[in-house]
Amino acid sequence: MTEKKKILIRIGSLRHGGAEKVLVTFLKNLPETKYEIDLLLNLYSGKYLSEVPSWVNILYLNKGEMITTNRIQDIPRKIYRVLYQNVLKRFPKLLYNGKLNGKKYDIEFAAIHGMRDEILNSPLKNSKKIVWIHNDLSEVKGYTNDEIRKFFGFDKIMVISEKIKATFLNQAQSEAERQKVEKIYNPLDTEEILAKAEQPVLNYNFDITCPTFISVGTVFPQKGFDRLLKVHKRLLDEGFQHKILIVGDGYDFENIKKLKSELGVDNTATMLGFTDNPYPHFKHSDFYILSSRYEGFPTVLFEAITLKKKIIATEVSGAAEMLNGGEIGLIVENSEEGIYNGMKKALESPEYFTTYSENLKEYVMPFGLQNSVDSIMNIIDSL
Missing domain, CATH: 3.40.50.2000 (Glycogen Phosphorylase B;)
Incomplete structure (x- = not known):
């Protein structure tokens, strides 16, 4: 029997957003026998937590609901969370040797573009790295061409539409970089x-x-x-x-x-x-x-x-x-x-x-659930 691929997936939380729903739908349709998955959340919260399959190991940096207000009583907790997450982002070895118990992963997967630096700065130099881009970054404030270029540090850049694909292909500087960009329709049920x-x-x-x-x-x-x-x-x-x-x-x-x-x-x-x-x-x-x-x-x-x-x-x-x-x-x-x-x-x-x-x-939709899940598995398996 082949050994299961060890995968680390990172996302902020499992709140009620499109990217979060898509990630959980993907996990629900993966074969349990093939992968060993650790899902690391910055914040253990969100409506989709209960839908994550039991065989996926959920880890988290902080627990509790998202703090969206600036009420006086919430500020200390908010500051603590930000500081703690920033320390782990700056010194990733603390996270990998501590919370992740020194585990070695085959694949490290940023499930949203906001996890780019966390995955690219991983101390695991031999892991293959994937990012899933759900937004047209050319429209998102702060994403200059230089910022978009940094995504080519990944082994694969999964994009969800032709427009996003075009944004990345325009920034690619070699055929090898162009080959990293793959359009995958979102898995939806x-x-x-x-x-x-x-x-x-x-x-x-x-x-x-x-x-x-x-x-x-x-x-x-x-x-x-x-x-x-x-x-x-x-x-x-x-x-x-x-x-x-x-x-x-x-x-x-x-x-x-x-x-x-x-x-x-x-x-x-x-x-x-x-x-x-x-x-x-x-x-x-x-x-x-x-x-x-x-x-x-x-x-x-x-x-x-x-x-x-x-x-x-x-x-x-x-x-x-x-x-x-x-x-x-x-x-x-x-x-x-x-x-x-x-x-x-x-x-x-x-x-x-x-x-x-x-x-x-x-009308017959070209983006079937199994089709999408298979496409992502193919990327994981080919790395």
């Missing part, structure tokens, strides 16, 4: 989405007399929920009756909630917070709206496509690829005006979306 969508809707009453636009995602500025609410207000003022449902949580939650009240749309826009199962809400909404400023490959569109929703999406990385070049959903300009035009079209001429719905019926 269609069967699970369809089954969960059949469950009852919790904490929300749908109004059948009024169209509902749903948007699901972590509440960060990146997701553009501020733009969505401003457009909602503008359309209401023009007499277009409709409702907005935002599902998700994140550090910008209170700011967006405050904006909702300032705009005077508390009766027509609902912020539901995080739910383990947003799919019944998807199913009963009339339109799915992606208002993001930037994305890597918006996983949420995969969910909307699976549930055959009428989709409006800003022109971000991955949107055209996911929506088959605009055949199965409306792609609008990445601006407040673009979102306004898309939503107005949905409210003024709902029949315009019939073609998308027809195209969706016939």
Whole structure:
């Protein structure tokens, strides 16, 4: 029997983000017999912890919920966490000899781009190193060309869309570097989405007399929920009756909630917070709206496509690829005006979306779960 490959995977936490969900879906579909996996979290928290298979060994630097506020009583804990993590980042041998018991890994895997330096500075010089890029870094503040170049220190750079692939290929300085970049579609479980969508809707009453636009995602500025609410207000003022449902949580939650009240749309826009199962809400909404400023490959569109929703999406990385070049959903300009035009079209001429719905019926997604898992296993096995 061949010896199991020893793999260290690093990620911040298992909170409710796309990259976290994708990682857990990947782990759930791996054969237990083939790999020995240590999953190292900076913070032992998040909704997906319970979904990690029991054979994966979870380790962590700190425990407890993420601290997103600056309340006086939270500051000492926040400072301690930051200092502790920074010390381990600067002196990785402390981490590898301590928490990791001097274990030697065959593969070290940064599950998000933010873990780049932690993996590249590993004291294990013989391990093969992989990074999984979920965002279009050319759009992320602080990622200059020099910063993006540093990723070529990895043996493999897994990217999730054509746009991200192009960003890295543009920075590659040799054929060997170009060969490091591999596009892998995110592993996502269609069967699970369809089954969960059949469950009852919790904490929300749908109004059948009024169209509902749903948007699901972590509440960060990146997701553009501020733009969505401003457009909602503008359309209401023009007499277009409709409702907005935002599902998700994140550090910008209170700011967006405050904006909702300032705009005077508390009766027509609902912020539901995080739910383990947003799919019944998807199913009963009339339109799915992606208002993001930037994305890597918006996983949420995969969910909307699976549930055959009428989709409006800003022109971000991955949107055209996911929506088959605009055949199965409306792609609008990445601006407040673009979102306004898309939503107005949905409210003024709902029949315009019939073609998308027809195209969706016939559409077969190229990104199957097993296909993605096999592709990532092939990369791991080839190193």
